[in-house]
Amino acid sequence: MTPTAWHLGGITAHRVDEVPLPPKTGPWLLPDATPDVVTGTPWLHPDFADASGTLRLSSHSFAIAIGGRRVLVDTGIGNGKQRANPAWHDLDTDYLDRLTRAGFPPEAVDLVILTHLHADHVGWNTRTEGGSWVPTFPNARYLTTRTEWDHWAAADMEAPRRQMFRDSVHPVRDAGLLDLVDTSSGPAEVAPGVRLLPAPGHTPGQVAVELRGDDRTALITGDAVHHPVQLARPGIGSCVDIDPALAERTRRDLLASVADTDTLLLGSHFAAPTAGHVLTEENSAFRFNSSLAQTY
Template sequence: MHTSPATPAPSWTVGDVAVHRIDEVPLPPATGPWLLPDATAEVVTAQDWLHPHFADHEGILHIDSHSFAFTMGGLRILVDTGIGNGKQRANPAWHNLQTDFLERLTTAGFPPVSVDLVILTHLHADHVGWNTQEVNGQWVPAFPNARYLTSRAEREFWDTYDVEEARKQMFRDSVIPVEQAGLLDLVDVPADGVEIVPGLRLLPTPGHTPGHVAVKLTNRGETALITGDCIHHPVQLAHPAIGACVDIDPQQSEASRRELLGSLADTDTLVLGTHFAPPTAGRVITHGDAYRLLPVP
């Protein structure tokens, strides 16, 4: 059982909006070499700004699983739902977790029954796991009063993709029960994005998956962006060509990452990394011929 100290969830303010990080679990050191194989120790240690928050002295990447919760437009919103508890997963780091994620969410002021909207940046196992929880041997929506939202391109892609058994299992326990409950909404995301509620936009960032979206918040002249898996780790700011082993379209993933980073660089936009270890948030600044993250604790 992964337990947390009884401390408030870390949060950042975007105008009047408080964005809370809801921690699930730090991922093991082996995650980095598997997920981002081109982020070698040599590459990582050459970026001394990554230490100590985002990597250790040996170049091992720090990678986390967490969600973000906030209230906008009168809606209580959760972005991505992590790995989940008791799920049968091929990845041993994700298999049969038992964490107090829902308790942390509740402590942050978002009990599951109060959540109005769950935004899924994409349909990977470590982003949809808490869509459901097991009750009397059945997987049921963990947020029974919420609408779940993902891009239409994302959901339709997986219907046509040759899905291996592990991914079929993930759909069976974490996506299909939400669909069967009538709670999943599919949204078309044009090139300039789509506004979900005032001040909240989904931005297309395809490549990691075909329908992947980033989430942009704007309130009282301030802006934040939740990356999803367009950017897994800050080392990709220094080397945007570094992609994930599970990118469906590596070239498109790199193009989306470069375009996103270019739009964020040297602006006041607060970047919230979906897998960034604490301090998790920062601003993208130009660094040499690429970028670095200036942390905002």
């Protein structure tokens, strides 16, 4: 049975599924991950790609139980959101029921960490109530970095992104629940055992999230790594990276920092089994080994 929770010693990280992303997501998001590249990386099959070289990707959150606190990392796409991307438009999923079954009813969540402010990471920040968008987690503090906030506050955003801020970000700010974390000088601890690590490039203020348990460590990638094919080919970038060169440097540094250690990598869009260890391969490449993660 594929695990959906991992125990790190005093910390339990749950994957809370929202929706599998459609097959056409891969060619759009990672255009250099061609079928030849994917099928030429046999360890991606069957979990992370099918036999034809089509990538498997997922929208999910990580719900973290730590020291009596409930922490949610990213909030997915959300229900009923008007989005230009058909795969994200007007969803109707049972995400909140799944979150509750994992032990995280919305009113019990203490902290929401937003790795970056893209539509598929902030959607469940809010839900409709009385015809208005209201915070889904009314007793939580929502965190993003000051760099991320300042970037989008100054950006000339296209209409779909302005809509996303109106329905999924501004209501949280207007409710007084949004905190900005300074990561300009390095990692920031936001709860005991939880650190935000600067991971710029995909967006200027993106972070990865480090979880330090009593006997194990895990690292949540954010969109520094979208798919395990980027371990085999770290030069493969996303079509929506704001700074592709910086995104690649961040990805290589992040993977090198955990390679050949017992740190568990948790991919923010990795299909099940989602968690694994990073192994160094030849020619500055890496491999994702999910088999050992089954024992956590």
